[in-house]
Amino acid sequence: MQMAQALGPNPKTTLYVDKFFVGGLEENVTEAILHAAFIPFGDIKDVTTPLDQSTQKHRGFGFVTYLEKEDATAAMDNMHNAELYGRVLTVNYAQPIRIKGGEQGWASQPLWADADTWFERQQQEAEIQRLQAEQLASARAAEEEQRKKAMQEKAGETEETEAEDPMAKAEAELNGNS
Numbered sequence: 001m002q003m004a005q006a007l008g009p010n011p012k013t014t015l016y017v018d019k020f021f022v023g024g025l026e027e028n029v030t031e032a033i034l035h036a037a038f039i040p041f042g043d044i045k046d047v048t049t050p051l052d053q054s055t056q057k058h059r060g061f062g063f064v065t066y067l068e069k070e071d072a073t074a075a076m077d078n079m080h081n082a083e084l085y086g087r088v089l090t091v092n093y094a095q096p097i098r099i100k101g102g103e104q105g106w107a108s109q110p111l112w113a114d115a116d117t118w119f120e121r122q123q124q125e126a127e128i129q130r131l132q133a134e135q136l137a138s139a140r141a142a143e144e145e146q147r148k149k150a151m152q153e154k155a156g157e158t159e160e161t162e163a164e165d166p167m168a169k170a171e172a173e174l175n176g177n178s
Contacts, residue, residue: 025049025060026085037084038064042071063094 025034035047046065049058066072072093080091 025058025062025089026087027057027060029058029062029085031062033085034062034064038075038079041066041075041078043067 029049031047031049034049035044038044038047043066044064045067047062049062051057052059064072064075066075076091076093079089082089082091
């Protein structure tokens with residue numbers, strides 16, 4: 001619970017001291033020592049060093065939360081690559097805990113947090129597909145209607161041409177009687 005409080009609502013005021021990049025905190029460093037090392041830069045809200053469940057010792061990193069962002073920035077500028085108990089520290093802004101899940105793969109929320117938006121998106125996609133199918137059917141029906149009209153007009157023109165041209169009618173009769 002302390003680690004969640006250290007991350008707090010504003011992760012930009014929490015510094016993360018991590019052993020993975022430079023060896024991190026020496027195992028004898030306590031929260032009190034970490035507090036003493038970072039207090040010269042401003043008022044500290046919280047200091048935590050998460051414990052390894054099997055050894056009950058800290059895991060080589062800690063969180064320092066300042067009350068002011070400017071103090072956190074000053075601490076980062078001054079303590080990054082500084083030495084504490086013979087180890088070089090890496091000091092970076094803390095990142096929120098990320099867990100597997102969410103729409104983007106790794107996310108800050110559980111997988112089921114996206115259930116409502118997923119269902120909404122599925123409904124929207126189904127509605128879009130239905131509208132596209134309706135448009136396609138309407139376009140096909142309009143094309144078919146145009147084709148029928150064109151054929152009727154063509155058939156009507158042929159009958160009109162034969163009825164209007166008396167010469168063509170006479171020729172047709174002569175050719176038919178011969």
